[in-house]
Amino acid sequence: MEKITSVLCSAMDGGKLVKIVFAGKKKKSLEYKKVILRPVTIKGEYMCQAEFHYDKKVIHKNIPYYEAVDFAGDLIRNDFKQINILTEDEDIQILASKPDNPKITYQETSRNIGSIQHDRKKQYIIPDGEPCDFLIKLGVMSEDGKVVQKHYSKFRQINRFLEITDDSFESLPTQGTIRIIDFGCGKSYLTFALYYYLKLMKKRDVEIVGLDLKEDVIRFCNDIAVDLGYDDLKFITGDIADYESDGADMVVTLHACDTATDFALINAVKWHSKVILSVPCCQHELFPQIKNPVNQPILKHGIIKDKFTELLTDGLRGLKLEEAGYHVSMIEFTSLEHTSKNIMIKAVLPKSKDMTSIKKASEEYRALRDFYNVKPSCEKIGTISP
Ligand SMILES: C[S@@+](CC[C@H](N)C(=O)[O-])C[C@H]1O[C@@H](n2cnc3c(N)ncnc32)[C@H](O)[C@@H]1O
Numbered sequence: 001m002e003k004i005t006s007v008l009c010s011a012m013d014g015g016k017l018v019k020i021v022f023a024g025k026k027k028k029s030l031e032y033k034k035v036i037l038r039p040v041t042i043k044g045e046y047m048c049q050a051e052f053h054y055d056k057k058v059i060h061k062n063i064p065y066y067e068a069v070d071f072a073g074d075l076i077r078n079d080f081k082q083i084n085i086l087t088e089d090e091d092i093q094i095l096a097s098k099p100d101n102p103k104i105t106y107q108e109t110s111r112n113i114g115s116i117q118h119d120r121k122k123q124y125i126i127p128d129g130e131p132c133d134f135l136i137k138l139g140v141m142s143e144d145g146k147v148v149q150k151h152y153s154k155f156r157q158i159n160r161f162l163e164i165t166d167d168s169f170e171s172l173p174t175q176g177t178i179r180i181i182d183f184g185c186g187k188s189y190l191t192f193a194l195y196y197y198l199k200l201m202k203k204r205d206v207e208i209v210g211l212d213l214k215e216d217v218i219r220f221c222n223d224i225a226v227d228l229g230y231d232d233l234k235f236i237t238g239d240i241a242d243y244e245s246d247g248a249d250m251v252v253t254l255h256a257c258d259t260a261t262d263f264a265l266i267n268a269v270k271w272h273s274k275v276i277l278s279v280p281c282c283q284h285e286l287f288p289q290i291k292n293p294v295n296q297p298i299l300k301h302g303i304i305k306d307k308f309t310e311l312l313t314d315g316l317r318g319l320k321l322e323e324a325g326y327h328v329s330m331i332e333f334t335s336l337e338h339t340s341k342n343i344m345i346k347a348v349l350p351k352s353k354d355m356t357s358i359k360k361a362s363e364e365y366r367a368l369r370d371f372y373n374v375k376p377s378c379e380k381i382g383t384i385s386p
Pocket residue numbers: 183184185186187188189190211212213214238239240241253254255256257260
């Protein structure tokens with residue numbers, strides 16, 4: 001599928017996609033016989049619309065543009081073996097009865113491109129085609145600003161993360177220095193992106209810290225920050241659970257494993273952080289604990305219990321944050337090509353507390369926790385005094 005994904009990425013990210021037609025059903029039992037995917041703008045948002053053609057009806061589904069490559073990939077893997085990609089410049093045909101060994105042909109287009117809208121190009125916060133120092137340093141972009149094809153999904157993820165940050169921007173302090181900590185920063189693509197966005201694009205004073213257990217990774221990130229002259233970005237080695245600080249206005253924790261996410265949330269609430277962006281992963285803690293006779297008939301299947309554990313863990317975390325007074329939303333982070341860990345817990349601290357909602361969340365949390373007989377680490381998330 002790698003070759004196909006690469007062709008899809010360049011067709012979709014170049015801003016010149018006209019449509020993709022999926023045909024040639026792999027299974028007779030498939031109810032729709034063709035799917036057409038087109039870029040559309042809905043209420044100002046750039047999206048893709050999928051048209052499912054059944055025998056006697058056509059059904060439409062709108063998909064966020066950043067998910068369209070994954071959506072197309074699933075159709076090719078599971079449903080269709082012939083794919084025609086029409087762009088403003090060329091027609092690409094993919095014969096994919098074997099997705100790992102596809103036959104791909106290219107032909108210059110004969111269409112009149114004058115009729116095609118030109119405002120379709122996805123407006124990324126960091127655009128493809130404009131040199132961006134940290135992306136060049138991390139190998140995501142070439143020196144001339146072109147995104148390296150194999151890093152397109154990382155490029156999209158970075159931009160998606162910045163869009164979410166942008167949505168939360170007004171909840172951050174409007175004056176002075178914005179203090180941010182990224183717990184479990186790893187190779188820190190997103191930490192560098194935050195710095196670039198807030199300091200260089202938004203011209204705000206920032207102090208950003210990335211924390212991770214891995215010394216070698218921290219050394220690597222500090223070297224890059226120094227090379228780039230990102231003076232207010234520091235990386236330190238340490239465990240989230242032991243981390244001591246005066247606080248942070250924003251706490252980020254992306255794919256920190258299992259209960260590491262809880263320690264990050266506990267710290268964030270202790271500091272009354274204004275914005276929390278957390279994408280949990282590896283939620284194993286509750287797996288051996290969950291006991292519930294009503295659910296037992298489905299939870300006896302390990303794979304279902306595993307997925308259910310993820311949802312219960314994050315649902316309880318969300319309620320605990322609401323109990324602390326946060327406005328919580330669960331949003332979809334960019335579809336990562338190789339992982340389904342894409343639910344983001346976004347929590348924003350409002351200016352005033354709504355005691356009715358807090359009481360309700362508290363009751364709901366306890367009821368849910370007791371129903372499943374669990375003791376989650378998020379229980380230690382504190383409250384915020386009025
Ligand atoms: C999957 S990586 C994610 C990296 C980055 N946040 C991202 O999303 O690209 C998870 C990182 O969390 C770090 N980590 C896990 N548990 C931690 C803990 N208790 N304290 C600090 N870092 C931790 C790991 O070392 C690893 O680098």
